[in-house]
Amino acid sequence: MNLDFSQIVPYIPFMLEGIWVTLKFVFFAIIFGFILGTILALFKINHVRPLRWFADAYTSIFRGTPLILQLMIIYFAVPQLTGYDITPFLSAILAFGLNSSAYVSEIIRAGINAVDRGQTEAAIALGIPYRQRMTDIILPQAMKNILPALMNEFITLTKESALVSTIGYLDLMRRAQVVGADLYRNFEPLLFVGVLYWLMVMGLTIIGRLLERRMSVSD
Amino acid sequence: MIKVEHLTKKFGNNEVLSDISTEIKKGEVVSIIGPSGSGKSTFLRCINLLEKPTDGKIVVNNQELTDPKTNIMKAREQIGMVFQHFHLFPHLSVLDNLTYAPMKVRKESKLAAQEKAMDLLAKVGLSDKADAYPSSLSGGQKQRVAIARALAMEPELMLFDEPTSALDPEMVKEVLDVMKDLAHSGMTMAVVTHEMGFAREVADRVLFLDHGVLVEEGEPTSFFDAPKTERAASFLEKIL
Numbered sequence: 001m002n003l004d005f006s007q008i009v010p011y012i013p014f015m016l017e018g019i020w021v022t023l024k025f026v027f028f029a030i031i032f033g034f035i036l037g038t039i040l041a042l043f044k045i046n047h048v049r050p051l052r053w054f055a056d057a058y059t060s061i062f063r064g065t066p067l068i069l070q071l072m073i074i075y076f077a078v079p080q081l082t083g084y085d086i087t088p089f090l091s092a093i094l095a096f097g098l099n100s101s102a103y104v105s106e107i108i109r110a111g112i113n114a115v116d117r118g119q120t121e122a123a124i125a126l127g128i129p130y131r132q133r134m135t136d137i138i139l140p141q142a143m144k145n146i147l148p149a150l151m152n153e154f155i156t157l158t159k160e161s162a163l164v165s166t167i168g169y170l171d172l173m174r175r176a177q178v179v180g181a182d183l184y185r186n187f188e189p190l191l192f193v194g195v196l197y198w199l200m201v202m203g204l205t206i207i208g209r210l211l212e213r214r215m216s217v218s219d
Numbered sequence: 220m221i222k223v224e225h226l227t228k229k230f231g232n233n234e235v236l237s238d239i240s241t242e243i244k245k246g247e248v249v250s251i252i253g254p255s256g257s258g259k260s261t262f263l264r265c266i267n268l269l270e271k272p273t274d275g276k277i278v279v280n281n282q283e284l285t286d287p288k289t290n291i292m293k294a295r296e297q298i299g300m301v302f303q304h305f306h307l308f309p310h311l312s313v314l315d316n317l318t319y320a321p322m323k324v325r326k327e328s329k330l331a332a333q334e335k336a337m338d339l340l341a342k343v344g345l346s347d348k349a350d351a352y353p354s355s356l357s358g359g360q361k362q363r364v365a366i367a368r369a370l371a372m373e374p375e376l377m378l379f380d381e382p383t384s385a386l387d388p389e390m391v392k393e394v395l396d397v398m399k400d401l402a403h404s405g406m407t408m409a410v411v412t413h414e415m416g417f418a419r420e421v422a423d424r425v426l427f428l429d430h431g432v433l434v435e436e437g438e439p440t441s442f443f444d445a446p447k448t449e450r451a452a453s454f455l456e457k458i459l
Binding site for chain 2: 116118119121122123124125126127128129132136137140141144215217218219
């Protein structure tokens with residue numbers, strides 16, 4: 001056994017900073033993916049056919065190609081096309097958000113479909129218009145049922161975020177590689193950030209549990 | 220109050236309602252009865268356009284609902300509906316179930332809506348359940364809340380779609396009692412029901428549907444004691 005954790009001690013602040021860097025874009029990607037995913041889900045159950053086609057095609061493309069490819073296209077290929085020099089931060093939010101919205105839209109669509117049709121009818125009979133019916137009656141019930149599936153998606157996104165190391169973004173993963181290259185030892189820094197990822201996911205899991213408990217007051 | 224003219228409803232090629240014409244006057248209580256699959260519920264659901272009629276006209280309060288120019292959501296505010304399976308909003312408290320639509324649709328103030336809701340809950344005997352969630356209520360209590368929720372919109376007309384069919388027998392009476400009070404208060408009501416006692420005692424008129432056809436209509440005593448048609452007679456023979 002040739003393990004020496006004392007050597008990474010000077011690098012700990014540098015690696016810890018990676019938590020913040022990773023969380024920053026993961027947070028925005030989750031929010032962006034969730035909002036876009038909700039809109040896409042509403043398109044999928046809409047009676048206007050072109051909206052359904054659009055949402056289905058979108059999902060098919062973003063689920064049907066590798067995330068790393070989408071990330072590379074946004075970061076390396078888009079500037080070539082538009083001349084706009086996109087930052088790694090913005091590319092990461094875009095790629096992860098766009099990709100996540102495809103999965104989120106499927107989760108939410110299933111959640112909406114699982115709400116008893118009678119809820120919609122009762123709301124219609126009371127004269128409640130579409131928007132309020134969705135935001136106040138149907139979506140809150142759908143969200144409650146799909147919370148575990150959504151948390152799963154957010155956890156996956158948090159871990160997959162390590163892919164941004166491939167476009168030179170100094171996230172948690174990339175920092176472990178930098179430290180590894182500096183020390184010529186990889187095991188210690190990789191293990192260290194592994195624990196940090198695990199802690200972040202545990203945090204998300206706990207938030208999910210709390211939300212679930214809060215939403216079950218009506219049971 | 221309600222005028223139904225040549226109402227026809229098809230699901231695909233299956234004709235569930237054929238050429239039904241009738242009228243319900245203000246303050247009248249009408250029971251709609253018939254064997255299952257006769258189209259009673261569909262008929263009721265056509266009145267507030269939960270089902271879109273294939274053909275014919277529905278006029279409520281001099282407003283033609285089947286006219287594409289009618290603002291149907293607005294028109295539905297004056298038509299209350301009570302469902303077989305209650306359909307209370309499970310994530311809202313009883314009080315919020317009653318105040319949501321008045322506040323959001325009728326733009327009533329929170330205070331006014333809550334005051335009215337408490338009045339209505341008192342009327343259906345559930346004042347103590349205002350803060351409870353629907354999941355903690357019995358079937359009979361849920362249905363009474365559902366009736367109060369519909370009344371909170373101050374409708375001119377109430378539709379009941381088999382309101383007691385999903386209830387345990389001992390809870391049927393508490394719901395029927397609320398409906399009786401409502402009938403005596405002068406509310407216009409259309410009630411799809413299997414409760415022949417209610418139809419006979421409370422209704423001003425009975426509509427008998429079979430296979431989507433309005434076979435017979437009349438005043439309850441004569442309908443139950445001496446039905447004019449063969450089909451009504453054989454139906455009553457089976458259930459009474």
